[in-house]
Amino acid sequence: MTTITDATPPQVAQDAEPPRRRRILGAGKQLHAGPVTYLVLILFAVISLAPLLWTAVAASRTNTRLAQTPPPFWFGGNLFKNLETAWNQAGMGTAMWNTILVAATITVGTVLFSTLAGFAFAKLRFRFSTTLLLITIGTMMIPPQLAVVPLYLWMTDLGWANHLQTVILPTLVSAFGTFFMRQYLVQALPTELIEAARVDGASSLRVVWHVVFPAARPAMAVLGLLTFVMAWNDFLWPIIALNGENPTVQVALNQLGTGYIPDDSVIMAGALLGTLPLLIAFLLFGKQIVGGIMQGAVKG
């Protein structure tokens, strides 16, 4: 667990893909996929994408049309009207800005604190480090339900109900993130680099700034993406802590789902709006997100 000597040079930019692809080729028996495989994969892909596509279809129709059978299979002409209603009346507009702020703050905090703690667990010697690391991993088992009653009472006392810091603060650190960065830095950060900086008389903070952050950058980016997705989609605590006056996207969607605007096409427009930013992120950074999940899995 605490091997701090294995120092593979950091293959920083392209650490995930090339070796992996070579391994697939080397696997030999993993031959080219046949037509049947492609067929089944296409089936899986359709199942994955169809509900999202249909969200857009339904959002472009009217409530009356959605109440008829057979359900619509192609786009209608009502998309922008429904998006506008969702944006203005269902509070999706406020919700989007709020969520961008919340998710961005949580992402910055989580990446920063996870990198610091991950570095300490990966490369520094201190008492109880193994025990503390195990505790960190163990905390991932605790359901959020165990915290919400007291948090709700305290936040109400503080007058923080409906304020964004209420949903930011508890999620500002992540056990998963800490472990993720630790696993990455054990391999990617050569101990000699730290030693060299030490010999030059650098303090720990300088080491972090000039040695750790540059080496950790690819993993920080991936962790940032994963954290942003999780923060954007966080549900339980936000719907307790916030209401319709100052919602996040998930709070606004929850209100839509419980009959705030009884119009299915508007509800679908809201769902579409609330998902769109993450879909765009997947379009742009899908490869990195996939790599991050697979990386976390192998080392975890």
Added chain:
Amino acid sequence: MTSSDEALAQSATSADTAPGSQEPGAARGAQGRGTAPTGAGTWRSRLYRWDMKASPYAFISPFFIIFGAFSLVPLLYTAWYSLHHVQLSNLDGQTWAGLDNYTNLFQSDFFWNALKNTFTIGVISTVPQLIAAIWLAHMLNYRLRGSTVWRVVMLTPYATSVAAATLVFVLLFSPDTGMINWALDLVGIDPVNWRESDWGSQAAVSSIVIWRWTGYNALIYLAAMQAIPADLYESAALDGANRWQQFRHVTIPMLRPTILFTVVVSTIGATQLFGEPLLFGGVSGTKGGSEHQYQTLGLYMYDQGWIVGNLGKASAIAWSMFLILLIVAAVNLLITRRLRKTQ
């Protein structure tokens, strides 16, 4: 808070002073990596040693402070509140309740119903999900055209929030006008009442979980499959194993730790299941359907706490959930040990 601030401040000061001035003491301290310098330590080398000692704790302290303040302390307070009468309508009037909340809970049919539903939905969402994920991973592990595109496509449901996904599935599963009953009708199957029937509604809720997480788990299996050494397959092939036998006797055994990992993670997720049944129920979502047919423990807790307004009982439900999770984890650990021994 104060100790970490001090530590940070200290390392900041040494950051300002140490680098430019190549003090012999500092350099010696550096080579020793935290061991005592041989000569008489100047204040700077002492500062340096202090930096070496304190900085690891400073670096991990943000995690532990925030985790402690917003998770660990609340966890203990939840236990405390579970022993009190705490009403949403009268937050200041808390009175000691002893074990009332728990006895009340264990005598309630709704609690046992919620426990049963959590278990049923947990099983029918986790088992097909993980089997499909292994199958999908196996196919993604072939040499594919555009392998990255396939992976990203399979992961898109993960980008969809619980709320958005559930709102769509509510329409798809609508008993009268939904796409799914329409498709069943096409192939001559009677429409299913996905809202009211026990198994129908539980299957519908499970399908949301399956849809969102299959691709994610497939990627985790795929990563593990790619770490299996190729020569294992080669020697299996030399022994005359066909593809299925290779999958059965090489891939699956090598995946065993990963499978256990995903089972544990999925179990934790299933125990907390909340958003899907809440939004699937629409206006009366916290009841989990007219007959409470898909009310899970997470939903029951939210219902008791914030709809009924009994936060003390909600705390008791939360702790019961936690204890159940601990038992499940312990059983899992025992099974893992047993498996390791028999291997």
